[in-house]
Amino acid sequence: MKHLFIITSIFILIISSCKKTEKHTIKTKYISFKNILDVNRTDESIIISRDKILSILDSIPNNKVPLIKDSSGKIIPFQLDDLEKDGIWDELSLALDFTSNQTVKLELTTIARESIPSFTPRTNIRFGIGTNKTNVKEVLKQNRTGDPRANDSLFYQMEGPAWENDKVGFRFYFDPRNGIDIFGKTTSELVLDRVGLGDANYHELDDWGMDILKVGNSLGAGALAIKYNDSLIRITGKDQAEFKVIAEGPVRSIFDMIYKNSKIGERNIDLTHRITIWKGQWGYQSEVFFSGVTDDMKLVSGIVNLKPNKPYSKTLKNYYALETFGPQSENNDALGMAIIVSKEDFINKGEALQEKADIQQTYYTIMSASNKKSTAFYVLSGWEQSDQQFKTYNGFKKMIDNKIERLSNPILTQ
Known part of the structure; x- marks a missing residue:
């Protein structure tokens, strides 16, 4: 009985370890933007289509929307625009600053729609x-x-x-x-x-x-x-x-x-x-x-x-x-x-x-x-x-x- 308990415990630990490893190996998705000019650019207008986002994330759960974060984990102000007025967003828009010839790599993830933070209107x-x-x-x-x-x-x-x-x-x-x-x-x-x-x-x-x-x-x-x-x-x-x-x-x-x-x-x-x-x-x-x-x-x-x-x-x-x-x-x-x-x-x-x-x-x-x-x-x-x-x-x-x-x-x- 004692040996059975030890074997069962080891099995549970293995399963638990596998789950943790699986959780830690979920791949973070990124999207990058490149300034091809040798000048700084402020408030550069960026539009990302729904198709482009889906090609990176593969899918978006029904109760969630895309979200973009910088390298420090800070959420970048954005909005989702339903241009066709059919109840489905078509584009994600944001504005970014660039130094000369800079490539900005951002994390693309999802968030519950009701959890989107409030951004300062501009x-x-x-x-x-x-x-x-x-x-x-x-x-x-x-x-x-x-x-x-x-x-x-x-x-x-x-x-x-x-x-x-x-x-x-x-x-x-x-x-x-x-x-x-x-x-x-x-x-x-x-x-x-x-x-x-x-x-x-x-x-x-x-x-x-x-x-x-x-x-x-x-x-x-x-x-x-x-x-x-x-x-x-x-x-x-x-x-x-x-x-x-x-x-x-x-x-x-x-x-x-x-x-x-x-x-x-x-x-x-x-x-x-x-x-x-x-x-x-x-x-x-x-x-x-x-x-x-x-x-x-x-x-x-x-x-x-x-x-x-x-x-x-x-x-x-x-x-x-x-x-x-x-x-x-x-x-x-x-x-x-x-x-x-x-x-x-x-x-x-x-x-x-x-x-x-x-x-x-x-x-x-x-x-x-x-x-x-x-x-x-x-x-x-x-x-x-x-x-x-x-x-x-x-x-x-x-x-x-x-x-x-x-x-x-x-x-x-x-």
């Missing part, structure tokens, strides 16, 4: 609607036809959807003007939830910044038009326009402006203007999807030319840039604006001067428009009150050149 979308300044609620989706300015009982905070990060903010006029304005910021805090409410006037300098752009009848800072038969036709959304939030989080925020039945010549076209703003960037990305365009229709976007400025244009690496710089802010100090588009999509540039035209006082870029693929471009802004580097054109130019260099040499996922 991007924001705000569309407040109500009857007056004291009666406003935020909406994530809103439709319009005609001109809502004719409805005296309808109040739009900031006149339409607004978006921001820790550097700069923007707003859409949610009416047929359909222009885009700029909020210059003097703080990294997210402020647009409260702007346009109470007694403060966002056209005057406040502790957070101010509205720094006079848009008039221009395209402002990146609004859309179609060039057709030598005419510029503004996308107004009179027949049907829809605002819809796609994603909002600590790393990036995305929303769509969807336009139905926009009349161009004898045809009606549909287009979706998807706007993405990332943390740490001096602007936003536009991606435009088309349905119904013909070969004689081209996409146009532009920047306002209402106040003293000097225009610049250049081709650098894989991109074309249209820039302006001068004392053109509503604070009468230095403001630089730029549109960057890939050489593949860029066609030409122009300037809208006619006083009686629908689109006036605008420097613009002409880009490709196709039913088969989207067209992307970037809108950047640098105000001297936000950062002293923008007091001079050379400082603004350095930021633009850096952006183009980064776009031309994306971070490699390994």
